[in-house]
Amino acid sequence: RGMVDVVTARVQDMYTGWQPRGPAAAPAVVAAAAPAAANHAVSDSLSSIAMRRMATFQRAQRHQAQQQISRQISDRKLFHIKESQWDALQDTSRRPLMGLACNACSRDARAAAVDLDAKAVSLRNILQEEFASNSTYLTRTFKHLAQVYNVRKFEYPNINEGVLKDERLKEAITLTARDQCNQRGETSDEAHSKLVHQHEMRAKCLLEDMRSKLSDLLLRFTSWVMLKVLPCFLTSVVVHPTQVEMLQKAAKSGLPLIFMPLHRSHLDYILVTFILLNIDVKSPMVASGDNLNIPVFGRLLRGLGAFFIKRRMDPVAGRRDTVYRAVLHTYMMHSLHAGHNLEFFAEGGRTRTGKACMPKGGLLSVIVDAYMDGTVEDALLVPVSLNYEKLVDGNFTREQMGQPKEMESFTSAIRGIWKTLTSSYGSCRIDFNQPFSLQDMIKSFQQSQISHMRRNVLGDDDDEEGHQRSKGKHEKRVLQSTPSSSSLYGTDVVVEEHRQLVESIARHVIHDCTKSTAVMTTNIVSFLLLSSFRDGAPIEEIAIALDSLRKELEWAGRDCGFTGDSIDVINYTAELLGSHLIKREKKIVNGQETVFVEPITGLPNVIELSYYSNGLLSHFAVEAAVATAVISLLGFDPRDSASIPTKVKTLSQKTIVDQTKEVCDILQLEFIFAKACQSLDNIIIEAIQSYIEKGVLQETQELLTEEQEWGHRYARNMDDDNDSDEDFEERPGPEYEVNVNSKECMAALVGRQRLLCPLFDTYTVTAMSLRFLVDQEVTERDLMKKILSAVQDHLSEGFVSCAESVSTDTIKNALKLFERWGVVECHTQDRVKVYYLSSDFDNQDSLVNVLSHIGQFKIDFDEAVVSTQ
Numbered sequence: 001r002g003m004v005d006v007v008t009a010r011v012q013d014m015y016t017g018w019q020p021r022g023p024a025a026a027p028a029v030v031a032a033a034a035p036a037a038a039n040h041a042v043s044d045s046l047s048s049i050a051m052r053r054m055a056t057f058q059r060a061q062r063h064q065a066q067q068q069i070s071r072q073i074s075d076r077k078l079f080h081i082k083e084s085q086w087d088a089l090q091d092t093s094r095r096p097l098m099g100l101a102c103n104a105c106s107r108d109a110r111a112a113a114v115d116l117d118a119k120a121v122s123l124r125n126i127l128q129e130e131f132a133s134n135s136t137y138l139t140r141t142f143k144h145l146a147q148v149y150n151v152r153k154f155e156y157p158n159i160n161e162g163v164l165k166d167e168r169l170k171e172a173i174t175l176t177a178r179d180q181c182n183q184r185g186e187t188s189d190e191a192h193s194k195l196v197h198q199h200e201m202r203a204k205c206l207l208e209d210m211r212s213k214l215s216d217l218l219l220r221f222t223s224w225v226m227l228k229v230l231p232c233f234l235t236s237v238v239v240h241p242t243q244v245e246m247l248q249k250a251a252k253s254g255l256p257l258i259f260m261p262l263h264r265s266h267l268d269y270i271l272v273t274f275i276l277l278n279i280d281v282k283s284p285m286v287a288s289g290d291n292l293n294i295p296v297f298g299r300l301l302r303g304l305g306a307f308f309i310k311r312r313m314d315p316v317a318g319r320r321d322t323v324y325r326a327v328l329h330t331y332m333m334h335s336l337h338a339g340h341n342l343e344f345f346a347e348g349g350r351t352r353t354g355k356a357c358m359p360k361g362g363l364l365s366v367i368v369d370a371y372m373d374g375t376v377e378d379a380l381l382v383p384v385s386l387n388y389e390k391l392v393d394g395n396f397t398r399e400q401m402g403q404p405k406e407m408e409s410f411t412s413a414i415r416g417i418w419k420t421l422t423s424s425y426g427s428c429r430i431d432f433n434q435p436f437s438l439q440d441m442i443k444s445f446q447q448s449q450i451s452h453m454r455r456n457v458l459g460d461d462d463d464e465e466g467h468q469r470s471k472g473k474h475e476k477r478v479l480q481s482t483p484s485s486s487s488l489y490g491t492d493v494v495v496e497e498h499r500q501l502v503e504s505i506a507r508h509v510i511h512d513c514t515k516s517t518a519v520m521t522t523n524i525v526s527f528l529l530l531s532s533f534r535d536g537a538p539i540e541e542i543a544i545a546l547d548s549l550r551k552e553l554e555w556a557g558r559d560c561g562f563t564g565d566s567i568d569v570i571n572y573t574a575e576l577l578g579s580h581l582i583k584r585e586k587k588i589v590n591g592q593e594t595v596f597v598e599p600i601t602g603l604p605n606v607i608e609l610s611y612y613s614n615g616l617l618s619h620f621a622v623e624a625a626v627a628t629a630v631i632s633l634l635g636f637d638p639r640d641s642a643s644i645p646t647k648v649k650t651l652s653q654k655t656i657v658d659q660t661k662e663v664c665d666i667l668q669l670e671f672i673f674a675k676a677c678q679s680l681d682n683i684i685i686e687a688i689q690s691y692i693e694k695g696v697l698q699e700t701q702e703l704l705t706e707e708q709e710w711g712h713r714y715a716r717n718m719d720d721d722n723d724s725d726e727d728f729e730e731r732p733g734p735e736y737e738v739n740v741n742s743k744e745c746m747a748a749l750v751g752r753q754r755l756l757c758p759l760f761d762t763y764t765v766t767a768m769s770l771r772f773l774v775d776q777e778v779t780e781r782d783l784m785k786k787i788l789s790a791v792q793d794h795l796s797e798g799f800v801s802c803a804e805s806v807s808t809d810t811i812k813n814a815l816k817l818f819e820r821w822g823v824v825e826c827h828t829q830d831r832v833k834v835y836y837l838s839s840d841f842d843n844q845d846s847l848v849n850v851l852s853h854i855g856q857f858k859i860d861f862d863e864a865v866v867s868t869q
């Protein structure tokens with residue numbers, strides 16, 4: 001008993017100091033407390049008694065915090081809490097306030113979210129059962145059975161017949177048959193009807209292969225299995241009670257809910273359905289790639305909500321599979337109409353790099369169409385972010401090093417499940433963001449299109465006639481609420497605005513998901529190690545940096561999915577990830593024994609570590625882009641401490657913004673820097689402000705007010721009639737001097753710039769490798785192989801500085817960028833993708849221009865030397 005008290009007291013001490021958040025922290029806290037109980041041998045059972053006591057203690061603290069917040073709300077002082085008081089509040093209550101409110105899209109939604117947030121006082125581990133005070137002995141004994149028995153029953157109507165009878169599917173079939181008749185030169189009605197019949201049979205088979213067979217019984221059974229199995233390998237699955245409340249409210253609205261999670265792991269869809277089932281929200285139908293339609297598991301997944309789609313809409317290049325498109329489109333339309341909730345992964349697959357992938361628009365376009373043609377009156381899109389301390393799916397090192405993906409099979413699935421069940425993966429965090437109305441989103445998009453047009457009209461067409469002309473032009477281009485914009489049918493030309501609208505919604509969702517993803521221990525520690533401590537450092541030194549990074553993230557409104565002393569966080573992460581990623585050893589540093597922590601920066605292990613680090617990279621993307629732009633403008637090698645800027649020291653805001661936009665343009669497939677409703681200029685200016693606050697940039701001239709500036713201009717142009725809005729917009733803004741004399745400031749700038757180095761190195765080598773395409777076509781496979789080995793060669797020569805530059809995904813993105821720029825072109829021939837240079841770039845000079853455009857942002861890039869290689 002004495003020992004228990006020692007442990008408990010120590011745990012409580014630490015808990016008070018560490019501001020715990022959620023049960024996720026508990027094991028780490030107990031583990032850390034155990035050594036403190038010094039000479040006593042602390043057994044597992046002692047730890048578990050301490051854990052129980054701690055839970056009671058934690059509840060009491062939460063309750064206290066809850067009361068404090070409720071008092072603040074009732075006094076209407078929620079927004080006037082002083083910083084000191086704010087800090088005094090428990091993290092458990094304060095943090096969620098930031099999380100949700102930041103994710104809300106509109107001001108009203110934000111206010112509502114703050115309101116909801118205020119009620120939030122804790123996070124919930126869904127693996128930890130909560131019993132009502134009046135629960136019976138039986139309920140407590142057979143808790144999991146009781147839980148699945150009590151979930152709400154929903155109807156999942158079968159929509160097959162309706163789909164096959166749908167007029168639009170019939171129309172697509174008739175058109176396809178007619179096209180085929182024309183191609184074959186057959187004009188008889190008989191031939192036409194025969195083809196129609198064939199396509200009808202095919203449509204029936206396609207639908208049978210595609211459709212989901214949601215079963216309430218199977219869902220309950222699987223949920224029971226999950227309740228037993230998940231705790232075997234996950235410490236906790238943490239959700240936010242207010243988000244749960246928000247979802248339940250949204251479900252009551254009667255509108256279909258469209259869940260759009262970021263895709264990290266195969267656990268994603270399992271957890272989303274599992275949580276929804278347990279909070280009495282109707283389970284969604286989930287779009288699943290047909291590669292998962294494997295024996296046994298395929299049937300199981302179908303019963304749990306999966307509907308199988310081809311991962312490529314038109315497997316035979318250049319030939320539209322109109323019937324397949326129509327079946328998929330009609331099936332989804334009917335599902336929405338029947339009141340099903342849907343879920344799909346807009347990224348189209350799991351991220352292999354740890355960063356979110358650029359979204360695909362196919363399935364979302366069907367949802368938008370369903371609203372446009374009145375199939376549904378509205379739908380609520382719910383961005384979902386999931387993050388794991390350790391990925392259960394293993395790592396993507398093989399694929400990033402150029403080896404092909406292992407296809408899913410029955411045996412690989414069994415092997416994967418067994419491995420998962422016998423390992424430990426830490427905790428998992430799920431955030432359901434504020435649902436937003438599709439109708440509102442579309443209306444605001446249309447509104448912004450109209451005002452954009454109006455601005456153009458007022459600028460370009462001063463006369464009434466011109467105005468009318470533009471108005472007519474505009475009316476034609478605005479989205480039509482008719483099925484003619486239907487995308488997947490493939491029988492109509494997709495209106496450009498429709499594409500833009502779908503794309504901007506998809507980007508909006510991915511952007512929000514990325515921002516609201518909780519930062520896990522593994523993300524933050526590997527980020528710090530790879531960006532600032534590649535050669536390793538004493539654990540205390542890393543802990544200091546970790547403390548300040550955590551503060552920085554907190555100020556930026558990012559939620560951390562962990563708590564505890566930074567030293568324990570580092571130790572915990574190193575243990576979880578393993579010594580093949582983070583090495584720890586005792587060393588004597590400055591005469592003192594310390595634990596020296598070092599990341600493994602060699603291939604292939606660094607690829608796995610950078611996966612976790614990349615989880616945080618997007619957060620710093622804009623700041624890193626500004627730093628890259630500023631350093632390129634200064635002409636200075638940050639790796640050389642003796643190097644001083646050779647070009648200029650003073651830069652105008654406009655110069656920095658323009659140069660940063662060049663960086664963003666190059667990295668457009670790596671990050672979503674701004675949503676459609678945001679201005680990239682403003683986001684860059686905000687990042688510039690952060691450098692001003694850090695003292696890296698100093699304003700050299702006082703900014704004139706708009707009136708003063710107009711006054712000056714008026715005086716200057718008294719005799720000049722050529723005054724226009726244009727040159728007003730062109731004003732360079734304030735001038736900044738870069739504080740090159742301060743070591744700390746330069747270190748801050750260089751620290752951010754370094755974050756993008758692995759990407760720029762890969763892009764530069766890919767640009768250099770375009771020479772392989774001069775005067776010839778190369779298959780994608782061969783080209784990838786050549787570029788990957790070029791990156792590895794340059795790595796050993798030192799031209800590429802980080803081993804994580806070896807990345808198939810980054811190379812693919814670089815090639816896609818060159819395709820967008822019109823430098824390369826590709827086509828598919830016998831199911832093989834072939835690359836070649838476009839006619840304008842099929843010469844050395846043009847390629848050198850491309851190379852130097854990218855190379856200007858790569859440190860130590862010597863264009864003359866590189867271009868001759």
Ligand SMILES: CCCCCCCCCCCCCCCC(=O)SCCNC(=O)CCNC(=O)[C@H](O)C(C)(C)COP(=O)(O)OP(=O)(O)OC[C@H]1O[C@@H](n2cnc3c(N)ncnc32)[C@H](O)[C@@H]1OP(=O)(O)O
Nearest residue numbers: 273286288289306312313348360361362363365487499502
């Ligand atoms: C109880 C507890 C346990 C529970 C346990 C539950 C488990 C229960 C479920 C399991 C479930 C497993 C889930 C696995 C998870 C995956 O398997 S993730 C992979 C599968 N999912 C996805 O890929 C979804 C996102 N992908 C898409 O939307 C893609 O567009 C598609 C539909 C797959 C097609 O991709 P694609 O062939 O590469 O073509 P893409 O360029 O996207 O365009 C296709 C057409 O879409 C249209 N389109 C594309 N972009 C646009 C745009 N911006 N605007 C308008 N139209 C557009 C056009 O018509 C376009 O054709 P074109 O006009 O260009 O010819």
